[in-house]
Amino acid sequence: MDKFVIRGGNPLVGTIRVSGAKNSALPCMAAAILTEDEVTLENVPQVRDIETERRLLVSMGAEVELGYGRAQHRTTISCRTLSDPEAKYEIVKTMRASSLVLGPLVARAGMARVAMPGGCAIGGRPIDLHIKGLEKMGATITQEHGYLEARAERLRGAHLVFDRITVTGTEDLLMAAVLAEGETLMENCAREPEITDLAALLTAMGAKIEGAGSSTIRIKGVQRLHGARYRINPDRIEAGTFLVAGAITRGDLIVANCNPSHLGAVIAKLEQTGVRVDIPGPDTVRVRADGQLRAADISTEEYPGFPTDMQAQYMALATQAEGVSMVKENIFENRFMHVQELVRMGANIKVDGSTATVRGPARLSATAVMCSDLRASASLVLAALVADGESILDRVYHMDRGYERIEEKLRGVGAQIMRMGNVFNPKEGETAAD
Numbered sequence: 001m002d003k004f005v006i007r008g009g010n011p012l013v014g015t016i017r018v019s020g021a022k023n024s025a026l027p028c029m030a031a032a033i034l035t036e037d038e039v040t041l042e043n044v045p046q047v048r049d050i051e052t053e054r055r056l057l058v059s060m061g062a063e064v065e066l067g068y069g070r071a072q073h074r075t076t077i078s079c080r081t082l083s084d085p086e087a088k089y090e091i092v093k094t095m096r097a098s099s100l101v102l103g104p105l106v107a108r109a110g111m112a113r114v115a116m117p118g119g120c121a122i123g124g125r126p127i128d129l130h131i132k133g134l135e136k137m138g139a140t141i142t143q144e145h146g147y148l149e150a151r152a153e154r155l156r157g158a159h160l161v162f163d164r165i166t167v168t169g170t171e172d173l174l175m176a177a178v179l180a181e182g183e184t185l186m187e188n189c190a191r192e193p194e195i196t197d198l199a200a201l202l203t204a205m206g207a208k209i210e211g212a213g214s215s216t217i218r219i220k221g222v223q224r225l226h227g228a229r230y231r232i233n234p235d236r237i238e239a240g241t242f243l244v245a246g247a248i249t250r251g252d253l254i255v256a257n258c259n260p261s262h263l264g265a266v267i268a269k270l271e272q273t274g275v276r277v278d279i280p281g282p283d284t285v286r287v288r289a290d291g292q293l294r295a296a297d298i299s300t301e302e303y304p305g306f307p308t309d310m311q312a313q314y315m316a317l318a319t320q321a322e323g324v325s326m327v328k329e330n331i332f333e334n335r336f337m338h339v340q341e342l343v344r345m346g347a348n349i350k351v352d353g354s355t356a357t358v359r360g361p362a363r364l365s366a367t368a369v370m371c372s373d374l375r376a377s378a379s380l381v382l383a384a385l386v387a388d389g390e391s392i393l394d395r396v397y398h399m400d401r402g403y404e405r406i407e408e409k410l411r412g413v414g415a416q417i418m419r420m421g422n423v424f425n426p427k428e429g430e431t432a433a434d
């Protein structure tokens with residue numbers, strides 16, 4: 001089990017580079033199921049979830065090349081033959097996003113068997129909205145022995161209205177609709193940039209899609225899709241995490257290879273706390289913070305609101321701000337796993353239902369802490385970067401799921417952080433999904 005050793009106190013100064021978005025690469029890899037041709041994706045992050053998705057596709061009969069190293073971060077996927085259209089439990093339990101193969105498998109192969117994802121550290125994570133949409137499109141769905149089986153000769157276009165906004169639900173049904181007979185109108189869709197990324201790839205493959213990135217998406221089904229090459233957008237949550245790192249350490253940090261237009265809510269909130277934010281170029285954001293930070297409330301919302309995936313990281317910053325910050329989590333029912341660990345480091349946080357009250361500034365002292373899920377782990381890294389002394393973070397495989405070589409990137413801008421154990425071993429330490 002890898003650990004991080006972090007000595008706090010160093011302001012982060014310099015330029016840190018963002019990798020491709022994990023939550024774009026995952027649906028884009030699943031989209032390769034929709035064609036017999038090769039799909040090549042560039043700027044794929046070297047993280048555990050991508051390796052899990054590779055194993056999932058290979059287990060179904062796909063050929064997946066996954067190249068890393070300085071020049072690559074590329075994957076080429078061929079789903080010419082899908083001998084076993086099934087997402088097995090031992091893979092699904094480690095990554096909920098495996099449910100993203102459901103729509104494409106039914107659309108391409110006429111059937112899918114997907115293990116029910118079950119819950120995870122941050123909540124129940126149901127996929128009832130995915131199922132409801134597929135049934136509306138003519139799929140017959142049965143559930144037994146923990147597996148969901150979906151069948152359809154050919155999906156039919158339908159008018160789908162999501163009961164609540166769901167990112168992977170929108171992605172799953174978008175991929176189902178592109179090969180369906182006729183037109184599909186989807187309303188109350190998620191508007192995250194990852195949806196726009198997926199729609200851009202599908203369009204490059206020959207799909208007919210209008211409105212991706214808005215809450216209403218219109219799709220005209222086609223007979224088949226062809227291969228494509230597509231470059232994944234930068235990871236806005238990794239970028240936001242680094243912006244908070246520059247702010248919490250009172251540094252002067254340039255976050256490069258990012259897309260500032262995807263960071264509006266995060267940048268606005270950082271400015272509200274007194275952090276100075278500049279946008280020197282089309283793919284860079286600069287943060288400087290030397291004075292006292294001011295408390296500011298957040299309430300997580302679907303994009304373009306303040307992202308739930310940045311809530312834990314922001315809470316770490318709020319522990320250092322003068323005053324009371326109210327943190328309201330509206331998307332998931334159990335996304336305060338980081339609170340107890342922050343309190344153990346000296347933070348003053350009280351939780352009441354889905355609201356946390358953070359009083360600052362609190363002097364954080366280093367200690368041993370346990371990572372529990374992807375973004376809670378990021379929050380503990382940020383806290384350790386300002387805590388007095390040397391912190392030990394256990395179970396950092398949670399970090400490796402969504403942050404590429406984060407210790408190398410942070411060390412490159414002055415952080416005192418070391419990994420104990422071997423660097424990113426994709427096979428090590430699988431656990432329940434986030």
Ligand code: EPZ
Pocket residue numbers: 023026096097123124125126127128129130131164165166167168169190194308309331332333374375402434
């Ligand atoms: C995606 O998860 C992301 N994962 C999550 O990022 C992110 O936190 C989340 O969207 C919200 O932005 C990927 O893209 C792989 P949802 P997803 O469906 O799609 C409920 C990370 O840190 N819901 O938008 O699973 C659900 O329980 C991960 O990278 C239903 O009730 O989230 C939740 O309360 C963590 N029924 C809310 O909707 C459904 O059928 C939003 O979930 C689907 C969802």
